[in-house]
Amino acid sequence: MEGRKLSRRQRERQTQRQEMLAAALELFSEKGYHNVSMHEIAARSEFAIGTLYKFFTGKEDLYKALIREKCERFHQVLTEAIEGAGDEVERLRRYIEVKGAVFRDNVPSIRLYLAETRGASFNIMAGLDREIRERYAQFLDSLAGVFESGFRNGLFRPIGRSFHLAVALDSLCNAFLVLWLEDPEKHPYPEDPDTILNLLFEGLLSTSEGRGGDRRFESH
Amino acid sequence: MEGRKLSRRQRERQTQRQEMLAAALELFSEKGYHNVSMHEIAARSEFAIGTLYKFFTGKEDLYKALIREKCERFHQVLTEAIEGAGDEVERLRRYIEVKGAVFRDNVPSIRLYLAETRGASFNIMAGLDREIRERYAQFLDSLAGVFESGFRNGLFRPIGRSFHLAVALDSLCNAFLVLWLEDPEKHPYPEDPDTILNLLFEGLLSTSEGRGGDRRFESH
DNA sequence: ATGTTTTAAGGTGACGTCGCATTATGAAAT
DNA sequence: ATTTCATAATGCGACGTCACCTTAAAACAT
Known part of the structure; x- marks a missing residue:
């Protein structure tokens, strides 16, 4: 009950973040860092490209x-x-x-x-x-x-x-x-x-x- | 003197090739394949970029x-x-x-x-x-x-x-x-x-x- | 033999093109 | 009213090309 100080909104953001990371993981492990584009990650995780940048400052940060x-x-x-x-x-x-x-x-x-x-x-x-x-x-x-x-x-x-x-x-x-x-x-x-x-x-x-x-x- | 069927020109080209490879080796091992540009390799080996492409069809081939x-x-x-x-x-x-x-x-x-x-x-x-x-x-x-x-x-x-x-x-x-x-x-x-x-x-x-x-x- | 011309191969590097990270923008949704 | 979406725009850096010099060796002339 101490750890549950996250609002619903924040929890949602956490799952979104995880989904992005999961998609990135798949792609990076398939093709390697340099052969994956941010657009691919966005597509695979079903977010818009702009949204990725709300969660991570850039590709490197994400990785x-x-x-x-x-x-x-x-x-x-x-x-x-x-x-x-x-x-x-x-x-x-x-x-x-x-x-x-x-x-x-x-x-x-x-x-x-x-x-x-x-x-x-x-x-x-x-x-x-x-x-x-x-x-x-x-x-x-x-x-x-x-x-x-x-x-x-x-x-x-x-x-x-x-x-x-x-x-x-x-x-x-x-x-x-x-x-x-x-x-x-x-x-x-x-x-x-x-x-x-x-x-x-x-x-x-x-x-x-x-x-x-x-x-x-x-x-x- | 059987092995010496290479003309002087050809021997020269061999050393040039080796110099290019040596420069590429240094750079690749310092920074990794994707962080090295052909221009860098050219500069390090002291050839022009175009010359590299006379010896190798591309970066991949060189590597x-x-x-x-x-x-x-x-x-x-x-x-x-x-x-x-x-x-x-x-x-x-x-x-x-x-x-x-x-x-x-x-x-x-x-x-x-x-x-x-x-x-x-x-x-x-x-x-x-x-x-x-x-x-x-x-x-x-x-x-x-x-x-x-x-x-x-x-x-x-x-x-x-x-x-x-x-x-x-x-x-x-x-x-x-x-x-x-x-x-x-x-x-x-x-x-x-x-x-x-x-x-x-x-x-x-x-x-x-x-x-x-x-x-x-x-x-x- | 020595100087001169020819010419083909060697070497150059500015530039075109392309892919991609990142940003911007307006619409849609919640 | 903020977040997310869809899409386009921007900017950058890297690969690879190509028209143009440069060299050197062969052909020729003296």
């Missing part, structure tokens, strides 16, 4: 609002996944699953998110990438925290820095998800999170002593 | 030529790295090192390469992305071959599909390299390839039996 809101939402959901109950293994499993679900349910936004997060850091919009990446780095730290705490628990062996492991796990998920995005039939995202997790959990080398053991930590 | 040549070169070098001598561990190590070196020495091209390879598959240029990705998939198969052969040798334990492991390793490298690209000071690419390799080699779980052992291969 930024879109990205910011989506990113914030994703990071929030993923952070919840890893900060919930359970031991570290369960939390990592949940992270993998939630990440998959988020992708599946938000393909259009994900395309944009990936473009900003994993692109070449100049692509779509100067400045915005920096902002998004900082938020992402922050999230990676949360993820690293899970490994950290697993180390303290003795659940995990200290085979690397927790930040590296966080990067590793997240990039594994992303790699699988990008493959899935390209061709869902051919590269389904693993239903069992352990398929991904085991890439980190199970040692690949046959002999943990013998052949590899001696070379592992010899240098540097 | 494609650039990307194609760079990608081909990268894939070639990386394929050599994993197809050379040594056992599978050595070849993977060499891959990690070469990949790092390639990145370090080709930052501008790498930015474009990443945009095409790992972007959201709509970003820069329709059609081209598909082409590049196919070439990339082909490379991933080569990499998977290394794991495959490691399985046959008994050097690796069969903890997952070779293709997954290839994806995993490459995405690990990419993740570290992208971090490095953003902030070389803060996130140096590991000098010791084992830092990356061990993420796959060393099991993270404390007990390979106990807690995780029973759940590992239960489903699928």
Whole structure:
């Protein structure tokens, strides 16, 4: 009842805004920022061009609002996944699953998110990438925290820095998800999170002593 | 002297072409395809705008030529790295090192390469992305071959599909390299390839039996 | 051989055209 | 009376063209 201080008018405006953003999202994710015109967005969202400019100062503003809101939402959901109950293994499993679900349910936004997060850091919009990446780095730290705490628990062996492991796990998920995005039939995202997790959990080398053991930590 | 069947004129044109491509590479990697004009490329390469159009049919053609040549070169070098001598561990190590070196020495091209390879598959240029990705998939198969052969040798334990492991390793490298690209000071690419390799080699779980052992291969 | 003319290819950059963001305007609606 | 709509107008920047210089090599003349 505190949050309900919006008048009917204001609530209407909110939904209008959302409709505009939704239309823009579709178009941007289909064709990319530069290949979408404001007129298209207006047409798709069934508003007049002038009305768009009542809500956003311009195309750039519209795009930024879109990205910011989506990113914030994703990071929030993923952070919840890893900060919930359970031991570290369960939390990592949940992270993998939630990440998959988020992708599946938000393909259009994900395309944009990936473009900003994993692109070449100049692509779509100067400045915005920096902002998004900082938020992402922050999230990676949360993820690293899970490994950290697993180390303290003795659940995990200290085979690397927790930040590296966080990067590793997240990039594994992303790699699988990008493959899935390209061709869902051919590269389904693993239903069992352990398929991904085991890439980190199970040692690949046959002999943990013998052949590899001696070379592992010899240098540097 | 068989290769020297180019006239002086033709050789000149080749260097001119290279100069144009070099200027374009700088600009594209600084600002992205859509934020660079042909006039800028002309200015930077110190040719007149009209001359560019003597060499390339248009901006798109120029960009494609650039990307194609760079990608081909990268894939070639990386394929050599994993197809050379040594056992599978050595070849993977060499891959990690070469990949790092390639990145370090080709930052501008790498930015474009990443945009095409790992972007959201709509970003820069329709059609081209598909082409590049196919070439990339082909490379991933080569990499998977290394794991495959490691399985046959008994050097690796069969903890997952070779293709997954290839994806995993490459995405690990990419993740570290992208971090490095953003902030070389803060996130140096590991000098010791084992830092990356061990993420796959060393099991993270404390007990390979106990807690995780029973759940590992239960489903699928 | 050396100077001169020819001529075709190379190189230039102002300019045309077009698409698009953004603004303006008057009618319609709520 | 304000918001939204429909449409047109404005302004800008980018691609790509083309008529015109410039160069250099070949043909010719001396």
